[in-house]
Amino acid sequence: MYTIQKIGIIGSGNVATCLAHALQAKGFFIDTVFSRDITHAQNLASQLHGTKATNNLHALDVNLDVYFMAVTDDAIIKTASQIKLNGLVVHTSGSVALAVLETQPRRGVFYPLQTITKNTAPNFEQVPILIEAADKTDENILLQLATSLSNRALLANSEQRQSLHLAAVFANNFTNHLMGIAKQILQQSNLPNDLLNPLILQTAQNAINNNPFDVQTGPVMRNDIETINTHLNLLQHYPQYRQVYELLSGSIGALKHQKKV
């Protein structure tokens, strides 16, 4: 067991905020919050116990145990080029390689695989945390930290993490967009917009409990050309959604065909 005494949080956005709260709730001490905007840093620090706020990177104590760099992908590179910290520096991004932190003597990645907004603070126990580090000791420190927050801590190299992030774009960003289109269609038909909620939940449950390709349903799977044409017709004034409908129907059809062959 390693003793993590003091943690620095670089960033004050959704991930920084949720992570700081989750770490403090598990007994870790957040020493300082850095943000380029001092009011953001102060706002987050004021929610924590005995935490300092700064907007000056060079005022940051270089000897904290772990620094979480929870900032945009661009800002990770920029920030890492401006300071050299003695403690373990980790970023929290799915798509940025560990190598980007090579300016830091000790570096790692601590990627919580979840959609995180301040309003929907996740229960971290349920959030898989993917760990990578430049050496074994730091890897173990991060695994220990991740295990104290989550039931699911695992190692993933930068390449795997990139693929996982790509998968998350399909499973979250794209599905969310489609559900937005669905709700808009309801609205335009004067139907209550919560009508799809049970379907949305069941769809997620089915995708969790099965290989989604094995439980695919819909007009394409039934070769129901008439319904497809009705739908395309309903979308005639929405060329963008019509194109999405056509392409996704084609993609489902292509997989169905592959399975048969």
Place this chain on the structure above:
Amino acid sequence: MYTIQKIGIIGSGNVATCLAHALQAKGFFIDTVFSRDITHAQNLASQLHGTKATNNLHALDVNLDVYFMAVTDDAIIKTASQIKLNGLVVHTSGSVALAVLETQPRRGVFYPLQTITKNTAPNFEQVPILIEAADKTDENILLQLATSLSNRALLANSEQRQSLHLAAVFANNFTNHLMGIAKQILQQSNLPNDLLNPLILQTAQNAINNNPFDVQTGPVMRNDIETINTHLNLLQHYPQYRQVYELLSGSIGALKHQKKV
């Protein structure tokens, strides 16, 4: 209150099976199950109490109270053209107009808005049921039946039901396909395929609790061209998925642009 004494089930697939069980559980008597395949009819009838099975449409008692025609869209038209029943005949399809049943003196629609497979029998109390009927008395009978199964019974005309079915294709069929792609990406990176499950559930929760367009995240929303290029590169050997990625990113970007304008 109307007294529904005897129900006929035409069909033996997923919807027919779940509906028959749900109706019986609420105290309705399923008199007969019809299926073109007598073993299918017998199989479903044997799961019920005192229910007959037949594969002969003309052997069906024409004086049952309500007939549920839970068969494929094509078969609804075909079946309705072959018999004339005195009771109330309803189909359970989202995409078929009520008018298709015009051969029947009393007709209606009873559409459960949920993805229904025999393995994932839904809790009908949570399933919205959309009702349409050719006259007010039959509409009330169907509302009464729907209310006894579900907390959410509502009227929708054929046009609204078609739009709702289109919306359901986006919210279920298409999102399921994308989650299948996501899980396939994990598999190809030797990552455990349940890793995305918390994200999938949270995505559904967020889409339920918000207008999904308002909580859209991802590389397109952040103008993160570098990540988009990395993802397109990862998909270089999967032209079909790459096309889906490009189109959906474009669709998200177009909405983002509209909002800004």
